[in-house]
Structure formats: C-alpha cells, structure tokens
Amino acid sequence: MTEYTNILVEQRGRVGLVTLNRPEALNALDKATMDQLVAAVTAMDADPGVGAVVITGSSKAFAAGADIKEMASQGYMDMYAADWFRGWEDFTRLRIPVIAAVSGFALGGGCELAMMCDFIIAGDNAKFGQPEINLGVLPGMGGSQRLTRAVGKAKAMDMILTGRFIGAEEAERSGLVSRVVPAENVVEEALKAAEVIASKSKPVAMLAKEAVNAAFETGLAQGVLFERRIFHSLFASEDQKEGMAAFTEKRQPEFTHR
C-alpha cells in the first residue's frame, strides 16, 4: 500500500476526500504528490464503495503550481527522459466523477489540476492563474488546451500571456468554475455535491462523464451519436428499470450499481 506523506485521504460515506497537504510549499505539486494523488484516486475509482471524489487544498492554496524548486535545475534531456508530468494523464483517465474544491491560490499546475477535475466549486477567495510566463516557461499540464476550452481564446490568451490572476467571480463569469460559495464552506459544498452524485448509479455517472468529455474530443454529430448509443445501452441495466419504475411509483430509486 502506498504511504501518503503529501496528501490526506478520507472517506465520508460514499465520497472520497483527498486533501493536498504540503502547507510549507502552498501544496506545490511535486512528483511525490502527483504519484500519491493519482494512486489514491485510482484506488477510489475502482472501489465500489466510493461514488465520487472531492479534491481540495488548504484555505490559502488549493495548489500554487508544479514544484518550481524540483524543476529549476532540470535539463531538457532530464525532462524528456522522465516524461515530466506524464503521470497526470492517469488522473485524466479516471472514470469516477471528481470535483475540485478550490480555496485561495490555484496557479499554474494547481489551476491545471483543478481543470482536470470534472468541475470546480470555488470559494470566494479563490485566485486562478497560469503565471508560468513569469518563470520563462508555459503551462505544462494541459493549461493552454483546457483553459482555452473552458474560457475561450481571449481570456486564455490574456491569462497565459500576461500571467494575471482572476478571482472567483471572474472565473465563474468565464465558465471556469461551476459555482462560487463562501470560502469557509467550499469543502462542505463540494462534499454535498459529491454525495448527490454518489447516490446515483455509479456506472451511469461514469458514462455521463464520458459523454460530456466526448464533447471535447469529437465533432458534434459524432458526439451526439456517442451519447445516443450510450443512452440506448442503458436500457440493458437494472438501474434504468429501477430509476424509471421509481419515478412512476412516486418513490426514491434504489440503484443496484452504486
């Protein structure tokens, strides 16, 4: 079993909660943190007792980026040979729904990690930014692609080229975050949303996530066909029978595959 030194891992009912825990470095995402986070959430993905995951940081920082001190002295061949950041691809392949609960700084890799989650709930003190340009680099964990898809070219260019931070309100207005809540409630609100998701059929939630993600990978006609085929396939599941029977019988559904 992996020993977790940089994250705290808990389970609340059917919800997994992972808290980044490197306060001395504002939760900078070094390789150990990436490996531990990916291992913890991969285990939750496979655990039938977990239906959704929340990832959070501290009240001051969700994460202040990739670990600059760990990268500073690396050469090109080191970065290439290690395929630096490749581990994050495993995070993006998770099938379980993942919510980012962001308080404080979500910068560089921190903003990119939040964007790798399925949606972001932000505290009103949240600050998002891609300040890599100030370090003589550019985003390296998918920021130039995911931020552009989330907020459009104008704002992505503005943030990535100037390195300026945006607050929670601007982030919500731009479509980067799904809701803004008082900072002190951000984890609680994310846990509540995760509980709602975890009360549904887990395979159906996973398929719904896959269908939304297809919007980013395919054209409209292909994406709509993908969605319709999944929709048809669900009529082979007990959970569809139960969900629709419960509606007709005016009761709450009891899903089998949770």
Ligand code: CAA
């Ligand atoms: N990597 C390593 N250490 C970091 C860090 C990071 N990304 N961010 C903060 N820290 C460390 C600081 O070095 C400091 O450590 P020491 O006490 O040992 O000096 C500690 O965390 C506290 O930070 P500050 O004293 O700087 O705190 P502050 O409140 O004055 O400022 C901040 C907060 C504005 C977030 C500032 O820390 C900051 O600018 N951090 C870097 C942000 C950044 O550039 N992120 C992008 C990283 S590169 C990247 O992420 C690449 C990619 O695309 C994946």
